[in-house]
Structure formats: structure tokens, C-alpha cells
Amino acid sequence: MSPSASSRAARGGLTLAQDRRGATAVEFAVIGAIFLTLLLGVVELGRYYFTVQSLRTVAAEAARAYLVRSNLDLIANPTRCEPVISTVTAADLQVASRTPILDVSRLTISAPVFEDNTPLPSPAPSCTTRRVRANVSYTFNFVVPFLPGVVPTLDATAFMDFP
Secondary structure, eight states, X not given: OOHHHHHHHHTTSOOTTTOXXXXXXXXXXXXXXXXXXXXXXXXHXXXXXXXXXXXXXXXHHHHHHHHHHTOOOTTTOTTOXXXXXXXXXXXXXXXXXXXXXXXXXXXXXXXXXXXEEEXXXXXXXXXXXXXEEEEEEEEOOOSSOSSTTOOOEEEEEEEEEEO
């Protein structure tokens, strides 16, 4: 008996085109890879949006901290319109405990920007209302590197008005 005839006899007389053994494993390999890629993509997208929201929270906290620390008291000293500018760090804002997903070493909180807005009413006619702007940036790293070499920098800005 020839080798091909003996192998055909071992498979129950089926030819290679008719043999369906292993087809399920091949189908699972194709569909499983696509499903796993989609699943990891959804997880990364969720991490990305959670990081963006956490960064917005940090920016709002930084603006609030700048506002509190600016020590602008127009009632006690109506001639001073310029706030005392102070810096805020991630440790001051307790970023590690409030937003645990953010890595503090990749977080940058820039110096505050004080902008003129509209004139104040009669108690302080020479001053204008002020707006503090806090800018925060963060380097986001994907856990699963879908696009190698792509490291986006996320930015968030928050504004607060004060007299």
C-alpha cells in the first residue's frame, strides 16, 4: 500500500479537502485575534478618557488653588489689583490620592496666567475683574502599543473668575 493510501485509510478514506478536523481551531484563531484586539482597544480607549477626565479635575483644582493662594483682597487693600502669583505642585493638590490613575512624574502644572476681564463695580473703580487660567499637561502612555512611537500629550485648561 502506498503512503498516501495508508494516510487516507487512517483518516477514514477522506481526502485533504474533505477533512474538517482542526477547522474550529483555525476559525477560533482568526476570530479570537480580532476579538482580543477589539477588547484591548476598548480598554485603552476607556483608560484614555478616564485620564482626560482626571486631567480636567486636576486643572480645575489647580485653578482653584491659584485663586485661593493669590491673596487678592480688594476690600482690605483696594489699590492693589495684581494678585500675588504662587505656584502649585501636584503634591499640593494631592493628585496621587484624588486621581490615582495619573502618574505624578508625567504631570506638568504650568504657572498661572492672570487675565483682565471686565471692570469691577464702584468699590474698586481702578481694578478689573481677573480670571486665572491653569494649564495642565500629561504624557499618556498606551499599555498596549497599537501605534509604536506615538505618545500623546494631553492638555487641560481651567478658568476661574475672581474680583
